[in-house]
Amino acid sequence: MQGLMPGLSPHRPPGTMAVPVAAFTGVAAPPFLPPVAARSAVARPADARGDVRVADFPRGAAWFNAPPLRWGGALKNKVVLLDFWTYCCINCYHVLPGLAALEAATGPAAGFAVVGVHSAKFDAEKDAANVAAAVARYGVAHPVVNDAGMVLWGATGVTGWPTRVLVGPRGNLLALWSGEGNDADVRDVVSAALKFYEPVLNTTPLPAAPAGVTAGGKGGSATATLADLRYPGKVAVSPDGRTLYVADTGHNRVVALEAETGKATAVWGSPGGDAGFEDSPGSGGDRSGGDVSPSNGRCSFAGPQGVVVDAATRSLYVCDTDNHAVRRVDLDTGGVSTIGGNGTQGFDYGAGKAGSAQRLSSPWDAVLVDLPVDGSLTPHLVVAMAGTHQLWALPLGVAASAAPRGGLSGALTPPDRLASSRWTVFSGTGREAQRDARTAAAACWAQPSGLAVAAVEATGDGDSASSTLVVADSESSSVRAVTIGGTCPTRTLAGGDDLLADNLFAFGDADGRGGRARLQHPLGVAASPDGATVYVADSFNHKIKRLDVAAGAVAGWLGGKGPGAADGSEGRASFWEPGGLAVVPGGELFGGKRLIENRKRVRTGAVPEGVAAAASTDTSLRVTLRLPVGSHWTDGAPSSWQVNAVANGGAMAGRLAAGRVSQTGPAGGVINAAGLAVPAAGGNTPGLEVEARCYYCGADGVCRMEAVVWQLPVLAAADGGDAAVVLEHTVGGRG
Structure with missing residues (x-):
């Protein structure tokens, strides 16, 4: 609509047009309202349009939070606000708090009611069970009818989501608003209508819902244990693969779980799971490396979604979605701080502010990415700002050339200063669309909801490298990418x-390449360690699919034809609208095989005297690789690496990390591993080994493979040891 910012305009099906409010009211559209004392005059000309009536609700439709309602029944002589919505729509989500506030301020005794009309965009949203789950997940407490066939939508002339329609006591249409950001206008016109119709209003409360059809009521559960989850959103895994961090969205908290046992070890959020917006100083300076619950003050969240671990600073970043904020959890002290947002939705499409001064709009996922700034790669926290259909970024430190990601945390911005870092818009104009562009700034996104980083790839210019930021663009039902x-x-x-x-x-739901593949509102993506495969949470198809990044080919992997909750492989597994994914480092939690099993022709990499790994949970490794003069990496044959814990006698005790060699040019590469959980020396694991399989072509035109292994001792304690192990190696060189 004219005058609205890009993300505030309604989401419309193809071939529809906007209908202005004045077309129904005969008066100026909001916000051009007369003073409060004259508001009854606003409703009078609309009331005179007796020929403009709202059709009755579709017969046989499912209702939630109320029995079936009719204009000639329980709704007769009431002022009713219809909320046309679909549960995939972020803009529809944004209007719900305003509706709840309007209901609370008006009260049932005023003869006013809100009725939700769920009119599905996606096929999955037509299913009554899915709608019931969404009503509960979003905490909708007013009556909702499932208008799956869009009968009332079409009869009322609605053209986009969200749309609110005000109906008078005779079922007469008074006003219509499309889009969000107009809560004050809705409130003023409702107030005018209630004043105008006050003598005839029916103040009897709506009938209670029959047993089994009440779905609403967002909030916590005082009896919920750490093991209980309610509509969990996103998940992240620690670098060592031993801890899972789960956004327990329905309980307004974040839970840490042991990956092997599922045992809950920590929780951040109010004890009863109630929504709130409070920071916590944590327990103090315990630097033991363990994850602890807040013990020095109470913290709270509201509908958290994305979570991401930053091993370099022992941080867990949380997209506190319903608070429109990004929070940081100190994994050593349990403290919680806010680094962006202030608890209320913002309508800013340009960013530029810091901390609580920068208002956000439904941050949904986050990832750590090195972005180019003034010719250097600089660590950033990139956030999928679903509410404005953009990707935002927060700088975390100095250029990667000076302090590689995964190096010493001292090179990064101290966590207590992040609230002073200014947010920027990395990508997206704010217009909701699937539109690619030659620059990130000119691209358009459609409710981006999942982020992942694929491995670094060669750019071919000899002095720079690029990684791929993969985006689950939910409303365009696509997986898209940004070349960094x-x-x-x-x-x-x-x-x-x-x-x-x-x-x-x-x-839709179809395997295929590129635009021939069909997805349905994907919410999550996760990249394999080598970056060649992206796993997609195809949410409304209730499946996990695999995407070959190079070929753009999508194939189903896990999940059947419908929703469920069964473990198993391939079609025997089942999910219900999966929204978050995480890939465990190395592809498995514990154990595993060596990258290079045949050691007969393995080259031993040189380790300088005195260099050792520190027994800790945050040791990092960087190996710089160089090819002989005139050589280049083999196209189509990615070089890979793996870090293993080695037991007594040389047997492999476990895989700590794995990935693909990051090519910094035709003849250069690097191995980066951060947050290694290095076992203590002695016992059964006296050392580490780093394996690399390098594919390259020499100046003579012959292409070769070199297998190289470095053996690293482990110090008995982190004190005196290197927090970052740095090695160099010439592939194909002598010695």
Whole structure:
């Protein structure tokens, strides 16, 4: 709509048009309202339009939080606000708090009611069970009807989500608003209508819902244990693969779990799971490396989603979605601080402010990425700002060339100063669309909801490298990518519509390449250690799919034809709208095989005297690789690495990390591993080994593979040891 910011305009199906409020009221559309004393005059001309009536609700439709309602029944002689919504829509989500506040301020005795009309965009949203779950998940307490066939939608002339329609006591249409950001206008017109119709209003409360059809009521549960989850959103895994961090969204908290046993070890959030917005100083300076619950003050969240671990600073970043904020959890002290947002939704599409001064809009996921700044790669926290259809970024420290990611944390911004770092818009104009561009700034996103970073790839210019930021672009039902480097161009990997740039309605469930693949509102992505495969939470298809990044090919992997909650492989597993994914380092939690099993022709990498790994949970490793003069990396044959704990006698005790060699140019590469959980010396694991398989072509035109292994001793304690192990190696060299 004219005058609204990009993300505030309604989400419309193809071929529809906006209908202005004045078309129904005969008066100026909000916000051009007369003073309060004259508001009854606003309703009078609308009331005179007796020919403009709202159709009755579809017969046989499922209702939640109330029995079936009719204009001639329980709603007769009431002022009713219809909320046309669909549960995938972030803008629809944004209007819910305003509706709840309006209901609370008006009260049932005023003869006013809100009725939600769920009119599905996606096929999965037509299912009554899915709608019931969404009503409960979003805490909708007013009556909701499932208008799966969009009968009332079409009869009322609604053209987009969200739309609110005000109906008078005779079922007569008074006003219509499309989009969000107009709560004050809605409130004023409702107030005018209630004043005008006061003598005839029916103040009898609506009938209670029959048993079994009440779905609403967001909030905590005082009896919930750490093992109980309610509509969990996202999940992250610690670098050693031993701890899972789960956004327990429905309980407004974040829980740490042992990956092997599922045992809960820590919780951040109010004890009863109630929503709130409070920081906590934590327990003090315990630097033992363990994850602890807050013990010096209470903290609280509201509907958290994305979580990401920063091993370099022992931080857990949390997208506190319903608070429109980003929070930091100190994994050593349990303290919680706010680094962006102030608890209320912002409508800013330009960023530029810091801390609580920078208002955010539904941050949904986050990831750590090195972004180009003034020619250097600099660590950033990138956030999928679903509410503004953009990707935002918060700088975390100095250039990667001076302090490689995973190096000493002293090179990064101290955590207590992050609230002073200024947020920037990394990508997206704010317009909701599937539109790729040569620059990140010119791209358009459609409710980005999941982020992952694929491995670094060669750019071919000899002096720079690029990684791939993968985005689950939910409303375009596509998986898209940003190439990190230069102007950071975007491209669509799979799904969506490769012919219609502004697509928001190409969805389905089909394997295939590029635009021939069909997804349905994907919410999560996770990259394999080598970056070649991206796992996609195809949420509304209730499946996990695999995407070959190079080929853009999508294939189903886990999940059946419908929702469920069963473990198993392939089609025997089942999910219900999965929203978050995490890949365990090395592809498995414990044990595993060596990267290089045959050691007969393995080259031993040189380890300088005195260099050792520290027994700790945050040791980092960096190996710089160089090829002989005239050589280059073999195209299509990614070089890989693995870090193992080695037991007495040389047997492998466990895989600590794995990945693909990051190519810094045609003849250079680097191995980076951060947050290594190095076992203490003595006992059964006296050392580490680093394996690398390097594919390269020499100046003579012959392509070769070199297998190299470094043996690293482990110090008995971290004191006196290196927090970062730095090695160099010439592939194909002598000695």
